[in-house]
Amino acid sequence: MHSISSPIDCKVNNVFIHVSNLKKAAAWYSELLGLPFNKDKVESPVYNIPVPSETGITLDDHTFDPDFQLKPSDHVLFNFSVQDIDEAYEFVQSKGITIVREIERISDFAYFNFKDLDGNVLMICNN
Secondary structure (H helix, E strand, O other), X not given: OOOOOOOOOOOOOEEEEEOOOHHHHHHHHHHHHOOOOOHHHOEOOEEEEOOOOXXXXXXXXXXXOOOOOOOOOOOOOOEEEEOXXXXXXXXXXXXXXXXXXXXXXXXXXXXEEEEOOOOOEEEEEEO
């Protein structure tokens, strides 16, 4: 099979999450991911969550775009990976986060969906 040449790298570089309150969202995602958080480092319009992985996460409040209207996604935007799906479920539930799909198990694979502060649906799945 021949490969097709492309100038585009075959990887996701960064995920953008549109938010209504940048400082609250930055604190929420930092707590969810167990990352240190300093509200003084959050400056509109974007905050790059200091994730220790190849794919970055940027929160964007669109301060400089007065016509922007936030429309949360009711479809999964992306997923976070976990070792123990049950432990992750209990952790998310203990934070009072809205779970919109209970744990689904398909052979060795399991996942559940939840909402962020703005109502975007995200997924957690085992790896």
